Structures are given as structure tokens and as C-alpha cells.
Amino acid sequence: MTSFRVGGEIAGTYFPGYQIMAVVKNQLVVHKFKSVIDGIGIWSFVQQGARSRVVLDHLAEENRGDEYLARLFHWQGLVENLSALCERRSLPFENGKYIVEPLPRGIRYATCPEFVAAMKP
16 A cells, blocks of 8 residues: 555555545545456445444446456455454455355355356346
């Protein structure tokens, strides 16, 4: 990470790199993907009483078909890991699959191919 500010760049070992485009303290972070995938990521932080809800929106031209489903699966894993980190528990999602039993609440498939196959009509 170069810095967590507008213009700063983030690089990950498994997830795409991006550049931060906007930060609204305690409310919103917007970034543009620089590697692996296209588009813009928008992280919204919504206060709900004493808790916060984190929402990730990924706006991209290539979000369609199996590619959309694969991205959805991986973003769910990223958000699950963020939750685990904040709650000081082991990260459940590693190298593209869930490594914990039982799976986190609301997650039904441990791998992307299982998820994509289940979502197809």
C-alpha cells in the first residue's frame, strides 16, 4: 500500500490492485481497479445503532454472465474476511475458497465453481 488516501494505491496477493479515488470519513471509499478486473469499487459504511454495515458495490462493464457470478462469490469472501478481521476471528476465505466449517452464516458454497453452478438456471 502506498497510502490510504486519495491517489494512494493498494496491491493484494489474491485480490486486484486499485487506486483510491475518494474518501468520505466514516461513510464512503471509492476506488478504481488497476489490475485483474475492471471498474469502480464503492465501499459504503452505514451506521445501524452501535453497529456498522459495510456494503461493497462493484460497477464494471464486464459484470455479466459467469464472470459476474465469479466476482460476486469473491467479493462475498472479501467482505467475510473484513468482518472476521474486525471481529478478531480467523479469516474464513483464503485463496478463493472458504476454509472454515461450518461456512459463515448466509454462505452456502465453499468454492467458486460450486457457487457458479448453483446459480445457473
